[in-house]
Amino acid sequence: MSSGVYIHIPFCARKCAYCDFNSYDNLDSLMEPYTQRLISEIKSGLPKDYDTVFLGGGTPTALPLPLLLEIVDAVFKEGCEFSVEANPATIDFEGFAVLKAAGVNRISLGLQSAQDSELKILGRIHSYSDFLSTYKAARRAGFDNINVDLMFSIPNQTVRSWADTLYKVVSLKPEHISCYSLIIEDTTPFSRMELSLPSEDEDREMYMYCAEFLKKNGYNHYEISNFAKDGFECRHNLKYWERKEYRGFGAGAHSFYNGARYENSRDVSEYISDNKVTKTILTQKDAENEYIFLGLRKTDGICLSEYKSLFGHDFTEKYYSAIKKYADFCEIRGGRFYLNLNGISISNTIICDFLE
Numbered sequence: 315m316s317s318g319v320y321i322h323i324p325f326c327a328r329k330c331a332y333c334d335f336n337s338y339d340n341l342d343s344l345m346e347p348y349t350q351r352l353i354s355e356i357k358s359g360l361p362k363d364y365d366t367v368f369l370g371g372g373t374p375t376a377l378p379l380p381l382l383l384e385i386v387d388a389v390f391k392e393g394c395e396f397s398v399e400a401n402p403a404t405i406d407f408e409g410f411a412v413l414k415a416a417g418v419n420r421i422s423l424g425l426q427s428a429q430d431s432e433l434k435i436l437g438r439i440h441s442y443s444d445f446l447s448t449y450k451a452a453r454r455a456g457f458d459n460i461n462v463d464l465m466f467s468i469p470n471q472t473v474r475s476w477a478d479t480l481y482k483v484v485s486l487k488p489e490h491i492s493c494y495s496l497i498i499e500d501t502t503p504f505s506r507m508e509l510s511l512p513s514e515d516e517d518r519e520m521y522m523y524c525a526e527f528l529k530k531n532g533y534n535h536y537e538i539s540n541f542a543k544d545g546f547e548c549r550h551n552l553k554y555w556e557r558k559e560y561r562g563f564g565a566g567a568h569s570f571y572n573g574a575r576y577e578n579s580r581d582v583s584e585y586i587s588d589n590k591v592t593k594t595i596l597t598q599k600d601a602e603n604e605y606i607f608l609g610l611r612k613t614d615g616i617c618l619s620e621y622k623s624l625f626g627h628d629f630t631e632k633y634y635s636a637i638k639k640y641a642d643f644c645e646i647r648g649g650r651f652y653l654n655l656n657g658i659s660i661s662n663t664i665i666c667d668f669l670e
């Protein structure tokens with residue numbers, strides 16, 4: 315089975331007020347040494363067999379194009395799904411054309427909202443019209459596999475403004491749409507601000523609305539937050555949910571192989587000068603818990619025969635009482651156990667009862 319490759323770029327044009335990812339807007343002087351360190355890590359650690367590459371961040375397109383290209387060239391391999399996260403207003407047609415020629419075949423654009431007032435609250439550097447120019451430039455450059463990231467439960471957002479955002483995005487016909495409920499992370503400016511946030515009921519209404527609207531418009535709901543046209547599911551992200559092996563490169567990047575998880579130094583300067591890799595060996599119980607909570611994120615859930623062959627016992631026997639408790643929220647069909655839409659919408663609560 316082929317691995318995935320993840321490459322982390324920890325630079326952004328400006329830090330968004332809600333974001334706790336390992337990304338910085340004041341480390342531009344480290345872009346060059348970071349790229350060189352990253353390329354040497356890639357050269358020494360690239361697995362023999364891989365079929366997906368995901369260049370994420372941060373904002374990969376915050377790097378000057380020649381540095382970004384060096385990284386793409388270091389990892390390019392024929393036949394891979396090769397995704398690059400690109401932020402609106404940080405790349406133009408020429409940039410996309412160069413990435414396309416270098417072998418990138420999937421672009422993920424972070425729009426978040428089609429309402430300029432909401433983009434402003436989030437601290438984004440772009441307007442909706444900037445996004446439209448970037449999206450069209452990617453199409454003109456020949457990208458036929460584009461994802462758009464959106465968020466709901468944004469401060470001051472209403473079900474109506476969310477519906478309008480979805481309508482506008484669907485009209486553009488991207489192949490893939492991700493919809494995340496905004497999480498107020500502890501360390502971010504949002505956690506210290508008085509925000510007018512949608513209620514839990516509104517959050518659920520927004521989620522249900524988007525699941526139904528996107529389904530009606532031909533998108534398969536294949537993971538809690540991810541929707542794709544037929545055949546455009548993100549093969550790289552599926553590896554995470556299916557516990558397939560992957561190697562991560564760059565500051566704070568994670569890897570999973572040979573039954574262990576690894577994490578690079580999160581600090582960008584430390585990563586450049588002396589990367590320390592932390593290794594965690596997983597017990598059988600860890601592996602089983604991971605298999606369940608990752609698998610149940612997908613709408614086709616987990617394969618019961620694979621579970622039995624991996625862990626040596628029957629899932630439906632072991633979790634008989636939890637399955638009974640959540641009978642209205644789950645299904646067993648075609649040799650698989652999965653949550654239905656109502657179950658997926660409260661998956662955090664349900665999944666706890668399926669873990670040891």
Ligand SMILES: C[S@@+](CC[C@H](N)C(=O)[O-])C[C@H]1O[C@@H](n2cnc3c(N)ncnc32)[C@H](O)[C@@H]1O
Binds near residue numbers: 333423426465497
């Ligand atoms: C790691 S970010 C990187 C993408 C890119 N830098 C951008 O901002 O478009 C990937 C996605 O995670 C989502 N995200 C980031 N912070 C979030 C939060 N606090 N709650 C929910 N989703 C979040 C956003 O939709 C974002 O596009």
Ligand code: SF4
Binds near residue numbers: 330334424
């Ligand atoms: S959401 Fe994206 S652009 Fe904003 S700070 Fe986080 S990684 Fe950077």
